[in-house]
Amino acid sequence: MIIRVTLLFTTILALTMIGASSALAQNTACPTCIDDPIAMAEEAKLQAVPVSLWIGSGTYMMSDTVTITGHVANIVEGAPITIKVIDPAGSLVLVDQLDVDSNGDFESEYAASSWHYPGIYTIMAQYGSTARDNKVQFELTESEKMDPVMGCGSNMLSIEEMCIPYDIEGGKVTGTMVNSDHNSIVLDISAYDGGQLQVDFPSEVISDIFFVMVNGEESNDAEVDGQSVKVHFIAGTESIEFVGSHVIPEFGTIAALILGASLISVVVISTRSRLGLVNRF
Structure with missing residues (x-):
């Protein structure tokens, strides 16, 4: 009988010490997690x-x-x-x-x-x-609040007040430029992956396209079918240039021609006015 009581007392004492040690460990690891099992799990x-x-x-x-x-x-x-x-x-x-x-x-x-x-x-x-x-x-x-590329709609090139549709995979077109010296159209692109670009150019913009340059070097992966061009590019490509026999004049060139014609008209009118005044006297 005495042995049973002694064993029972020893068992109770051991369980009490284990419980106290467990509670102490929990409180040390997470002082703010008392009685909050979810917080205790997150902290663990x-x-x-x-x-x-x-x-x-x-x-x-x-x-x-x-x-x-x-x-x-x-x-x-x-x-x-x-x-x-x-x-x-x-x-x-x-x-x-x-x-x-x-x-x-x-x-x-x-x-x-x-x-x-x-x-x-x-x-x-x-x-x-x-x-x-x-x-x-x-x-x-892409941000939904971004403006359409170069003043035209989505997936459209703006070249001298003309909007030209295009398809691109693996990147996006960020700008366009007319290079009258090379008879070419230059597209600035951001290529985040390898892909392809396809454009059907109107003959008024560029005609007789005979080769394509990617990042300043002639491309071996370009397919030219009349005015339709498909170009393959790699990630990191920054520019694609289409070279033809004729390209639309840049706006600056057109403006210069218009300005020159206007100045000639003003000179002619001024000369006639002076002649008219001389004849009167």
């Missing part, structure tokens, strides 16, 4: 992951601001966290270092307009060694 998750990283949305437009927040489990005094952003082509477009506060938290904001290509971006956060890192991804899309 943060402590288990060396670097946690969040963004405000999975999709951003180019007019938006990208907000990055995160947390490190074990703070190293004076050590910053390194943020890197990789664009859809795999190029490094941002490197930044952020301070970590006394709670292990960090935060920063970046303008999405500084990243020119739509697509999937990767944000990486590294704290010290590569074993303590994390990453998230988001999609960057």
Whole structure:
């Protein structure tokens, strides 16, 4: 009987000590999580992951601001966290270092307009060694508030007050220029991936297209069928030039011709007026 009582007392004492130790461990790990199992689970998750990283949305437009927040489990005094952003082509477009506060938290904001290509971006956060890192991804899309390209509608080229439709994959057209010296039309593009551009040029704009240049070099991947041209390009391409036997005069040239004709008219009228006055006297 005495032995049973002694064993029962020993068991109760052991359970009491285990419960006290467990409660002490919970309170030490998360003093603010008392009686809150959800908060305790979140805190345990943060402590288990060396670097946690969040963004405000999975999709951003180019007019938006990208907000990055995160947390490190074990703070190293004076050590910053390194943020890197990789664009859809795999190029490094941002490197930044952020301070970590006394709670292990960090935060920063970046303008999405500084990243020119739509697509999937990767944000990486590294704290010290590569074993303590994390990453998230988001999609960057065209801003709905952006003005139509060069004053025409969407997917239309503006060349000397004419709007010419085109199709493009893997990039976007950012500008147009008439090069009268080369009898060519030059398109500025932002190519975030390999793709192709197809344009049907009116003969009034350019005629007898006989070759195409990509980034200043003659393209071997261009298909010319009369006034219809299809050009293949690689990621990072910046310009495509279409060369023909004749090109529409630039607005500046037309304006100069009009100005010259106007000046001649003024001279003729002035001369006639002076002659009329002389005849009267």
